[in-house]
Amino acid sequence: xxxxxxxxxxxxxxxxxxxxxxxxxxxDDAMFGALIDAGTRLKTERGLRAVVLSGEGKAFCAGLxxxxxxxxxxxxxxxxxxxxxxxxxxxxANRPQYAAWVxxxxxxxxxxxxxxxxxxxxxxVMLGADMRFVAPDTKxxxxxxxxxxxxxxxxxxxxxxxxxxxxxxxxxxxxxxFLAEEGERLGLVTRLTATPREYALAxxxxxxxxxxxxxxxxxxxxxASHLVSDADGLMSESRExxxxxxxxxxxxxxxxQMQKRPPNFKTDY
Numbered sequence: 001x002x003x004x005x006x007x008x009x010x011x012x013x014x015x016x017x018x019x020x021x022x023x024x025x026x027x028d029d030a031m032f033g034a035l036i037d038a039g040t041r042l043k044t045e046r047g048l049r050a051v052v053l054s055g056e057g058k059a060f061c062a063g064l065x066x067x068x069x070x071x072x073x074x075x076x077x078x079x080x081x082x083x084x085x086x087x088x089x090x091x092x093a094n095r096p097q098y099a100a101w102v103x104x105x106x107x108x109x110x111x112x113x114x115x116x117x118x119x120x121x122x123x124x125v126m127l128g129a130d131m132r133f134v135a136p137d138t139k140x141x142x143x144x145x146x147x148x149x150x151x152x153x154x155x156x157x158x159x160x161x162x163x164x165x166x167x168x169x170x171x172x173x174x175x176x177x178f179l180a181e182e183g184e185r186l187g188l189v190t191r192l193t194a195t196p197r198e199y200a201l202a203x204x205x206x207x208x209x210x211x212x213x214x215x216x217x218x219x220x221x222x223x224a225s226h227l228v229s230d231a232d233g234l235m236s237e238s239r240e241x242x243x244x245x246x247x248x249x250x251x252x253x254x255x256x257q258m259q260k261r262p263p264n265f266k267t268d269y
Contacts, residue, residue, distance in 0.1 A: 002030070002034055002037075003019065003020070003030075004018065004019065004020055004030050004031045004033075004034035004035075005017065005018055005019065005031070005034035005035060005037070005038045006019050007038050007041065007042070009045065009047075009048070011049075011205070011208060012047050012048060012049030012050065012208045012212075013049060013050050013051070013052065013201065013204045013205055013208050014042055014045065014048060014050070014051040014052070015052050015054075015201065016038050016042075016051060016052065016053045016054070017053075017054055017055065017056050018031065018034075018035075018053075018054070018055040018056060018060075018061060019056045020056075021055075021056045021057025021058070022057070023062070023065060024055075024057065024058055024059040024061070024062035024116065024117065025055040025056070025057065025059060025060065025061040025062065025122070026061065026062045026063060026064065026065040026066070026122075027061065027063060027064050027065055027096075027099070027121045027122065027125075028065040031065075031099075032095055032096055032098075032099045033095075035099040035102070035125065036090065036095070036098050036099055036102055039098075039099075039102030039103055039105070039106055040102060042106050042108075043102075043105055043106055043107065046269060047267070047269075048106075048107075048108050049108055049204075049207060049208035049212055049215070050108050050109050050110075050111070050203075050204035050205075050207040050208050050215075051103075051106060051108060051109070051110040051111070051204070052110075052111050052112075052113055052197065052200045052201050052204050053103065053110060053111070053112045053113065053125075053129055054112070054113040054114075054115075054196070054197045054200070055114075055115070055116070055122075057116075058116045059115065059116030059117045059118075059122075060112070060113075060114040060115055060116055060117065060118045060122055060126060060138070061117075061118055061119070061121070061122025061123075061125055061126070062117055062119050062120075062122055063119035063120030063121045063122045063123070063143055064120055064121050064147075085152065090102070093154065096121065096152065096153050097152065097153050097154045099121075099125060099153065100121075100124045100125045100127065100128035100153045100154045100155070100158065101128060101154045102128070103125075103128035103129050103130075104128055104158075104223060107216045107219060107220075108207075108212075108215060108216060108219065109130045109131065109204070109207055109215065109219060110128070110129040110130050110131075111129055111130065111131045111132075111133060111200040111203060111204055112125075112126045112128075112129035112131070112132045112133070112200075113133050113196035113197040113199070113200035113201075114126055114132055114133070114134040114135065114138055114180075114196055115134070115135040115138055115196055115197075116135075116138060116139070117138065117139045117140070117141075118134075118138065118139075118140050118141075119139070119140070119141045119143045119177075120141065120142070120143040120144055120151075121153050123140055123141060123142060123143070123151075123155070124151060124153035124154060124155040124158065125153070127154075127155060127158035127159060127162070127188075128154065128158060130219070130222075131190040131191075131203075132188065132189050132190045132191075133189075133190060133191045133192075133193055133196040133199050133200045133203070134180040134183065134184075134189045134190075134191070134192060134193070134196055135180060135192075135193065135194060135195075135196050136179070136180050136181055136192050136194065137179065137180070138179065138180040138183075139177050139178070139179060139180075140177070140178055140179070140180065140183050140188070141171075141175060141176065141177045141178070142155065142159075142171045142172050142175060143175050143177075144172075144175065145172065145173060145174070145175040146175045150172070151172060156168075156172075159171075160226075161226050162186075162187050162188055163186055163187055163188065167186055180192060209262065209263060210253070211244070211249045211250055211252070211253045211263075211265060212249065212265055212267055213243075213244055213247065213249045213250070213267070214244055214249075214250070214253070217240040217243070217244060218240075220236075220240065221233075221236055221237060221240055224236065248266065249265045249266065249267070252264060252265055252266075253265075
């Protein structure tokens with residue numbers, strides 16, 4: 001798409017790469033915009049089945065561009081674009097928040113393939129994905145407190161369903177760096193793998209072979225599960241299942257299994 005993020009789509013799988021390798025994919029205003037543009041495009045991309053989000057070079061994302069931080073701090077202004085963060089620029093979110101939150105709005109599963117480091121804002125972009133496949137030696141941190149700040153790219157919301165409250169507070173108050181192995185024990189890391197991008201692309205291709213109507217329905221249900229009452233959640237399950245059962249793609253899923261062949265799903269989206 002530009003000099004910050006590239007998007008390649010093959011057989012319904014979008015390979016999204018942050019390509020600011022010389023800066024360890026650090027977040028500046030251009031990177032915020034590129035991530036938002038990529039996610040916004042994929043929200044309506046026809047034929048999309050799954051997304052893999054990764055970083056080129058030595059790291060997934062090192063967080064806020066510290067050169068930009070220092071220049072703006074010296075000038076006495078907020079280091080993030082626009083200075084004041086209260087205006088909602090993208091639905092319920094501001095611009096930096098939406099760079100992480102947009103991946104929750106993409107209607108298909110998003111897998112973050114993480115290596116090197118994921119610090120601060122990069123950690124929060126990673127959390128925006130449905131799943132996180134991470135190399136064992138990857139370093140992770142909710143690093144904002146190091147700079148006298150709080151996590152403000154949706155991190156407090158994205159962590160609340162992954163970790164115990166006291167663990168979130170420990171990581172946020174200390175800003176300590178921890179390895180992916182600990183992240184897996186805590187519940188942040190979905191799978192440990194020496195080759196996260198390759199593993200994530202393989203998983204995305206596997207997801208792409210499932211009923212796309214059911215995959216999108218499942219993401220809707222899971223996104224809403226912590227926001228709705230028990231009664232509304234149960235009703236949502238029934239509503240989604242009624243919409244799927246007996247439809248062509250659901251029947252095709254059954255027939256492909258019985259006949260031991262690849263499915264041939266058809267969609268109008």
